[in-house]
Amino acid sequence: MNTTATRLLLPALALGSALLLPLTAQAHRGWILPAATTLSSEDAWVTFDGAISNDIFHTDYAPLRLNNLEVAGPNGEAITVHNAHTGKYRSTFDLNLTERGTYRISAVNTGIFASWEENGERKRWRGSAEEFANAVPRRAKKLEVTEFSRRLETYVTAGAPDKSVFVTEGTGLTLAPDTHPNDLFAGETARFRFLIDGKPAAGASVEVIPGGMRYRNHQDLETLTTDEDGYLSIQWPGAGMYWIGASYDDDQASRRGARRHASYSGTFEVLPD
Amino acid sequence: MRFPILIGLSMLLPVSSLAAELTVSVEVPRLNVAEYHRPYVALWLEHADTGEITSLSVWYDLNLRNREGEKWLKDMRQWWRRDGRSLTFPVDSVSSATRPVGHHTLTFVPGESPLNALPDGDYRLLVEAAREVGGREVLTLPFTWPVSAAHTVEAQGEHELGAVSLTVAP
Numbered sequence: 001m002n003t004t005a006t007r008l009l010l011p012a013l014a015l016g017s018a019l020l021l022p023l024t025a026q027a028h029r030g031w032i033l034p035a036a037t038t039l040s041s042e043d044a045w046v047t048f049d050g051a052i053s054n055d056i057f058h059t060d061y062a063p064l065r066l067n068n069l070e071v072a073g074p075n076g077e078a079i080t081v082h083n084a085h086t087g088k089y090r091s092t093f094d095l096n097l098t099e100r101g102t103y104r105i106s107a108v109n110t111g112i113f114a115s116w117e118e119n120g121e122r123k124r125w126r127g128s129a130e131e132f133a134n135a136v137p138r139r140a141k142k143l144e145v146t147e148f149s150r151r152l153e154t155y156v157t158a159g160a161p162d163k164s165v166f167v168t169e170g171t172g173l174t175l176a177p178d179t180h181p182n183d184l185f186a187g188e189t190a191r192f193r194f195l196i197d198g199k200p201a202a203g204a205s206v207e208v209i210p211g212g213m214r215y216r217n218h219q220d221l222e223t224l225t226t227d228e229d230g231y232l233s234i235q236w237p238g239a240g241m242y243w244i245g246a247s248y249d250d251d252q253a254s255r256r257g258a259r260r261h262a263s264y265s266g267t268f269e270v271l272p273d
Numbered sequence: 274m275r276f277p278i279l280i281g282l283s284m285l286l287p288v289s290s291l292a293a294e295l296t297v298s299v300e301v302p303r304l305n306v307a308e309y310h311r312p313y314v315a316l317w318l319e320h321a322d323t324g325e326i327t328s329l330s331v332w333y334d335l336n337l338r339n340r341e342g343e344k345w346l347k348d349m350r351q352w353w354r355r356d357g358r359s360l361t362f363p364v365d366s367v368s369s370a371t372r373p374v375g376h377h378t379l380t381f382v383p384g385e386s387p388l389n390a391l392p393d394g395d396y397r398l399l400v401e402a403a404r405e406v407g408g409r410e411v412l413t414l415p416f417t418w419p420v421s422a423a424h425t426v427e428a429q430g431e432h433e434l435g436a437v438s439l440t441v442a443p
Contacts, residue, residue: 038347038353038358040344040345040346040353041340041346043339159358159359160358161358185354272350
């Protein structure tokens with residue numbers, strides 16, 4: 001099966017709760033895991049797993065829905081995804097890297113979350129900005145509105161890394177790395193920058209977790225905070241696959257009185273030196 | 274009779290300065306493993322001050338169809354990062370086939386490809402080996418260029434490489 005990202009669109013109902021989980025269930029984490037991040041052959045292929053799970057990179061909860069999957073190639077063009085499949089616990093797909101450079105793989109979700117009181121009962125609603133006006137009573141009691149954006153990403157490079165896929169005008173929380181994410185080595189420090197709707201994301205909370213947590217007794221989770229310009233430095237304790245989850249909140253939503261919540265989850269490979 | 278000999282000696286002098294060279298000996302060790310593949314090996318120089326990288330030799334499987342051998346070049350991770358990923362393969366005078374178990378001697382002459390110019394300074398010769406269904410190992414041999422008298426630097430691998438030596442001659 002050859003499908004483009006746009007052809008992967010499923011009915012809007014398939015915007016399953018799994019994709020929106022971090023608003024409610026912190027233990028579940030979403031990720032897209034490449035089988036390799038650094039490729040040397042012409043015409044290389046990479047296979048990916050996508051899931052929402054308790055243990056990082058262990059498929060134990062729900063598959064990542066592929067309806068919002070987008071792949072950007074080194075020239076910024078949309079890249080065709082091959083062999084897309086969604087199973088019980090994970091989705092899989094393949095990419096053919098025909099050009100040299102860095103590819104960005106993203107699953108992005110945006111929408112509005114609202115809660116209010118009606119007849120003494122707490123009501124909750126989640127949906128798109130377009131549906132909001134009809135679905136949520138404007139003058140509801142104790143109305144709380146959050147504009148959310150959720151982004152899962154990973155990156156792979158054929159040949160030499162380039163940064164053309166790291167755009168600064170993205171929506172939600174985006175990565176604008178100083179250190180290229182496909183050039184990470186144990187013992188070195190990576191400098192990353194996070195942007196919120198294209199502007200420096202100050203004070204974003206960032207979790208760094210090495211993969212393989214199932215085989216150790218502690219999460220080994222490190223929590224960092226971005227500085228006023230959205231920067232942070234990560235010192236890799238060792239080689240391996242890492243999951244990084246960033247979370248940002250403020251009251252600067254486009255809708256008056258609403259909160260803005262954005263999250264970013266990325267998969268990064270750190271190689272031995 | 275003396276006169277022609279003197280001429281002969283003076284004629285030889287420029288020739289001997291042209292004999293400046295780096296001789297590298299790399300041992301591909303015999304390994305007692307169930308599935309043996311010849312290692313991919315990269316040799317390169319790093320200039321301590323300028324950081325300039327010069328790839329000297331890359332041994333990989335050149336004979337696979339559709340250049341499939343290039344798929345594993347990235348496994349020589351440090352070399353891939355330093356230089357490999359910016360090159361287009363095969364690279365003239367650098368790419369060559371994998372080599373069998375044994376000692377292999379390579380000679381590099383300043384002014385000639387792939388060494389070309391060898392600016393003065395402190396250098397590191399790096400030898401990195403990676404083997405399919407095997408491991409990876411990097412050895413570092415420091416030297417300073419130019420030298421007044423020939424001398425040899427040695428390193429001993431533990432897994433994927435055996436004895437490696439570099440002889441620098443003025």
